[in-house]
Amino acid sequence: MGIIRFEKxxxxxLGVRFGDAVVDxxxxxxxLPTDLAELLQQGGTDAVKxxxxxxxxxxxRLRYADLKLLPPAMKSVKTVCLGLNYHxxxxxxxxxxxxxxxxxxxxxxxxxxxxxxxxxxxxxxQLDWEAELVAVIGKRARxxxxxxxxxYVAGYSCFNDGSVRDYQRKTAQWTIGKNFDGTGGFGPxxxxxxELPPGAKGLKxxxxxxxxxxxxxxxxxxxxDVARTVHLMSECLTLEPGDLLVMGTPAGVGVARKPxxxxxxxxxxxxxxxxxxxxxxxxxxE
Numbered sequence: 001m002g003i004i005r006f007e008k009x010x011x012x013x014l015g016v017r018f019g020d021a022v023v024d025x026x027x028x029x030x031x032l033p034t035d036l037a038e039l040l041q042q043g044g045t046d047a048v049k050x051x052x053x054x055x056x057x058x059x060x061r062l063r064y065a066d067l068k069l070l071p072p073a074m075k076s077v078k079t080v081c082l083g084l085n086y087h088x089x090x091x092x093x094x095x096x097x098x099x100x101x102x103x104x105x106x107x108x109x110x111x112x113x114x115x116x117x118x119x120x121x122x123x124x125x126q127l128d129w130e131a132e133l134v135a136v137i138g139k140r141a142r143x144x145x146x147x148x149x150x151x152y153v154a155g156y157s158c159f160n161d162g163s164v165r166d167y168q169r170k171t172a173q174w175t176i177g178k179n180f181d182g183t184g185g186f187g188p189x190x191x192x193x194x195e196l197p198p199g200a201k202g203l204k205x206x207x208x209x210x211x212x213x214x215x216x217x218x219x220x221x222x223x224x225d226v227a228r229t230v231h232l233m234s235e236c237l238t239l240e241p242g243d244l245l246v247m248g249t250p251a252g253v254g255v256a257r258k259p260x261x262x263x264x265x266x267x268x269x270x271x272x273x274x275x276x277x278x279x280x281x282x283x284x285x286e
Contacts, residue, residue: 002155002189002277003036003048005113007068014039015062016055017189022062023055036136036190037073037242044241045138045154048192071111071186072157073136077240079106080233081132081161083174085248086221092256101224101232104174106161106246110184117284118162119182120265127183127263127283130161130249131207131215131271133200135226136190141239149230152239155192156200158271158279159246160185160207165255165262185271185281196275199226203274205250209267217250219273224248 004015004022012034013026025032032051033039039047083102084090090097112118120127138154162184168177178184197203200219207215224232229245239245254261263269265285272278 001052001195002191003051003072004067004187004189005034005036005070005072007070012070014051015067016052017064018061020064022064022067023058023060024062025051025055027060028058029054035073035075037075040136040138040154040241048138048154052192069115069188070113071108072190073242073244074108074111076108076242076244079108079244079246081106081178081246082224082229082248085223086217086250087223088217088221088251089249089253090223092251092253097223101229104178106184107179110179110181111186112182112184112281113186114188114279114281116281117182118160118185118263118269118281119180120263120283120285121164121180122286124164124166125262125264126165126255128163128165128254129207129209129214129263129269130163130253131205132159132161132249133205133219133247133273134159134186135200135230135245135247137239137241137243137245139241141230141234144231144234146227146231149227150193150199152230153193153226154241155190156196156276157187157190158273158276160269160271160279160281161246161249185269185279187279188277191276200276201225203276205274206272207252208270208272209263214254215250215252221250222247
């Protein structure tokens with residue numbers, strides 16, 4: 001059971017998924033926003049609980065398979081991403097284990113939903129995959145302790161931090177290579193934190209390209225877990241409801257292979273996180 005965002009009448013709607021069926025919240029509760037971030041900004045985790053509770057009593061449902069899914073949240077105040085946050089990924093890049101999170105930001109203009117195409121840009125052939133966990137903030141967090149940090153997380157989703165490697169390495173800052181249009185797969189849905197182990201720890205995370213496993217690890221292998229990341233980020237900036245923490249990727253990225261392997265038109269890339277879902281995107285050429 002989770003919350004999805006889907007295309008409706010040229011716009012967007014939120015829905016609550018129960019197995020193969022979805023309750024359309026735009027009909028069941030027209031007063032609610034049409035974006036997960038806005039829902040959380042409006043009422044935090046309580047708003048999510050109320051939406052799910054309301055949906056449970058609605059008999060009219062849509063077929064999940066018939067819906068075009070959109071990224072769950074496009075109205076987040078900020079998306080904070082972590083680099084080199086798995087021990088094995090730091091090692092494959094010949095980098096020392098970070099003593100503090102390596103942080104960069106990603107714009108929602110790069111996001112695509114489940115089933116939408118990842119885009120190999122005209123200017124590069126080096127589009128790489130990165131399977132990542134997303135933690136979605138549920139209430140305003142500033143100077144929170146690590147012990148209390150998870151109470152500020154509303155839930156989780158999957159992310160493919162598609163990276164244009166030659167542009168990522170043009171400068172000391174990674175931002176440009178992480179923000180090309182059509183490179184940030186996000187979804188397919190938002191799973192409430194109550195449905196998962198604390199901090200989404202102990203979950204298998206995997207990337208497959210055309211069915212071949214490229215990355216396979218466990219979310220317990222993170223250097224900075226969700227609780228510590230929320231604590232550290234809240235020392236510096238206020239985390240707002242709906243903000244996204246994209247928690248880094250394990251070993252197995254294409255650029256580290258010998259020879260390097262990158263996605264190309266016609267490929268299909270899947271990111272799967274146990275108990276959260278499978279994010280699947282075809283790959284096209286710009």
